[in-house]
Amino acid sequence: MPIVEYKNGMFSDIKPEEGLKKALSLSRGEVISIITDSGLKGRGGAGFPCGTKWNLAASASDEEKYIICNADEGEPGTFKDRVLLKEYPNLLFEGLTIGGYAIGAKKGILYLRGEYTYLLKGLLQVLEERRKNNLLGEKILGKDGFNFEIEIRMGSGAYICGEETALIESLEGQRGEPRNRPPFPVNTGFMGHPTSVNNCETLVLSARILAKGADYFKSFGTPKSTGTKLLSVSGDCKKPGVYELPFGVTIKELLKIVDGEDAKAVQIGGASGFCIPKKDFSRKIAYEDVSTGGSVIVFGEKRDMLDVAINFAEFFVEESCGQCTPCRFGTVEILKGLKNLKKGDLSLSMLKELLSLGKTMQLASKCGLGQSAPNAFISIVENFPDEVLGREEV
Ligand SMILES: Cc1cc2nc3c(=O)[nH]c(=O)nc-3n(C[C@H](O)[C@H](O)[C@H](O)COP(=O)(O)O)c2cc1C
Ligand code: SF4
Incomplete structure (x- = not known):
């Protein structure tokens, strides 16, 4: 590419x-x-x-x-x-x-x-x-x-x-x-x-x-995602910055360009986007695959993914406008749950309830903020169960 x-x-x-x-x-x-x-x-x-x-x-x-x-x-x-x-x-x-x-x-x-x-x-x-x-x-x-x-x-x-x-x-x-x-x-x-x-x-x-x-x-990009995309790359890589790349570039190719090949995960699309684990680095940045407004945050081996999830959850509690219940209530509950998980004080059945609440927020929130607020939480729990829970699956 x-x-x-x-x-x-x-x-x-x-x-x-x-x-x-x-x-x-x-x-x-x-x-x-x-x-x-x-x-x-x-x-x-x-x-x-x-x-x-x-x-x-x-x-x-x-x-x-x-x-x-x-x-x-x-x-x-x-x-x-x-x-x-x-x-x-x-x-x-x-x-x-x-x-x-x-x-x-x-x-x-x-x-x-x-x-x-x-x-x-x-x-x-x-x-x-x-x-x-x-x-x-x-x-x-x-x-x-x-x-x-x-x-x-x-x-x-x-x-x-x-x-x-x-x-x-x-x-x-x-x-x-x-x-x-x-x-x-x-x-x-x-x-x-x-x-x-x-x-x-x-x-x-x-x-x-x-x-x-x-x-x-x-002539740039893919048939469904024409042209180029500006990507703001930050986090655990040696060459952070703004890059203009054709749509269709894989995460692996991007990590090579920014000198971040040791990454264990990449958050594509910012706090409202998804956390992509290493096994999926062959996925493409494109509307038909991994879509993004431009934010790419690279996470190296030493990052604690539960802390990452807590950080994003705090952001959404702060920024929810409070107008509709799924988002106003859900953002707070997800943060509480993640903090309890960090203390070792959240049962597996409660975590499953929280994942289900996240899915309800995706469906029932009034705007894109509440609909995307659980994305990072869900993708981190699903992709890093061993780190988040100390076990192989949720
Ligand atoms: C919570 C939230 C924040 C947003 N922030 C921005 C923003 O900062 N800049 C932006 O262009 N679009 C933002 N959007 C998307 C806009 O609602 C809108 O889709 C966009 O400005 C349309 O421009 P486009 O069609 O050129 O992408 C945001 C959407 C949501 C739900
Ligand atoms: S989903 Fe949108 S409208 Fe509803 S509380 Fe959140 S920010 Fe406000």
Whole structure:
């Protein structure tokens, strides 16, 4: 599996504003067709096809529409959007402008993670330069009828505000709590208007697709997971960092690249993802196999997997918004159970009850937070029963 390497660094395969110029030479429908043809799926975790989302927002009958760049990046172990915001802000705003053009929005909002406030000044300067260069404002690059502005709004430091409907609530000045769906944001989003919420990486890739074409994009990855993925790699490896790799790369190949081949497990997808043990390192990073928003945490031989499970469980107790019972109650019970297990004070039948509670949370929680909160706990108990329980099976 080749690493994606460009002579002059990441994204040097495209020229500044190449994608935006191309988009503005096409109709909105043609832009959406190219994105649909590329197979681009959302890079924020859920993997929803970007072309379908843009098409739904574009065809909603409302004059007022919004496109939001989700830069809340709160998943433990994820820092690839920070690199895009810091190193490639023009490319990010280019993608947001392309998305605005495609869906017919006059306004884009960058929802910036509260902890990234230090990036705000630089981002505002970039926006000001874009206004001076007619890349924002009225009649962008001379395109009649295309007026588009971008505003930056700060998040307030809650993981749940990365969930798109909680993010919209937060933008509207309410508590960041997920909404019931339907209606979906593409129909009823920010201030009740059609809204496309897209991850930073999705938007950056849309600029590349417009610049280089759908076939170029599809030449990377697998048929079901086209293109490349930014992976934020941390933990027990010698070369942590952000890597751009084609979908389909195996965990084993990734560990070789980051010099972490001694790992006994890898957490893919952050706290809400799954813990993959060594015996499964031939599995592929792809939507059809092991899916991830970008977080990869490597665990070496010396890590205590029960401590790892407790650490993730504490995170979910802290971050659950408390709105629905399976998540509010389940996250606390899982943490209590794991702490008792650590003290040697949890019976096997009680552990089985907890696993069953975890499965109920996956099914019955209102949003992705509660649905994914038990993933790490279940996969660690199932894959490391000897470490967690001192026996071979649960
Ligand atoms: C608890 C929770 C946190 C999330 N955090 C983020 C985030 O920080 N960034 C992000 O892009 N998507 C996040 N998402 C996913 C968003 O709800 C949404 O699917 C995504 O922004 C859509 O963009 P995409 O289609 O480009 O992936 C989160 C989802 C959940 C359930
Ligand atoms: S699953 Fe958790 S975070 Fe989501 S709405 Fe329910 S309580 Fe809130």
